Amino acid sequence: RAINSVRALRIAPNPRSWSATPDATLAWPEPPQLLELHLPVGYAEFLAFAVHIDKVDHGRVLVVERIAPDSNQELLLSLNSSAFGPGEYRLRLQGYTWRGDRVDVGWIRLQVTDPRQPAPRA
Numbered sequence: 001r002a003i004n005s006v007r008a009l010r011i012a013p014n015p016r017s018w019s020a021t022p023d024a025t026l027a028w029p030e031p032p033q034l035l036e037l038h039l040p041v042g043y044a045e046f047l048a049f050a051v052h053i054d055k056v057d058h059g060r061v062l063v064v065e066r067i068a069p070d071s072n073q074e075l076l077l078s079l080n081s082s083a084f085g086p087g088e089y090r091l092r093l094q095g096y097t098w099r100g101d102r103v104d105v106g107w108i109r110l111q112v113t114d115p116r117q118p119a120p121r122a
Contacts, residue, residue, distance in 0.1 A: 003034045009026065013107060025110075025111040025112075025113060026111075027114075028113060032081045036077075040074050043105075048067065049105070050066065051094075055088070085112070089109075
């Protein structure tokens with residue numbers, strides 16, 4: 001669906017492993033928005049990266065290969081929010097070595113909630 005506005009999100013990846021709780025939570029926008037994800041990777045000394053986005057209990061959503069950071073040492077991904085539904089998404093960042101091998105460098109847990117649905121009870 002066509003976007004109505006742009007929303008920028010800066011999410012710092014965890015350089016060690018998945019966090020115990022989501023690194024960021026956002027309400028599923030209606031109408032759809034263009035989500036600009038800024039992922040700082042200055043701590044990792046690589047010139048190119050791969051980003052994998054998986055939806056928990058569903059499967060792979062997106063793979064971006066050989067993306068270079070900008071002058072602020074951030075990876076910028078612009079995504080239409082209508083491509084994603086409510087749920088938990090896991091982003092895995094990998095850096096490319098000079099041989100072309102990929103090395104894990106960061107992990108992000110992103111929770112997308114539907115504001116029209118009541119929160120689950122614990």
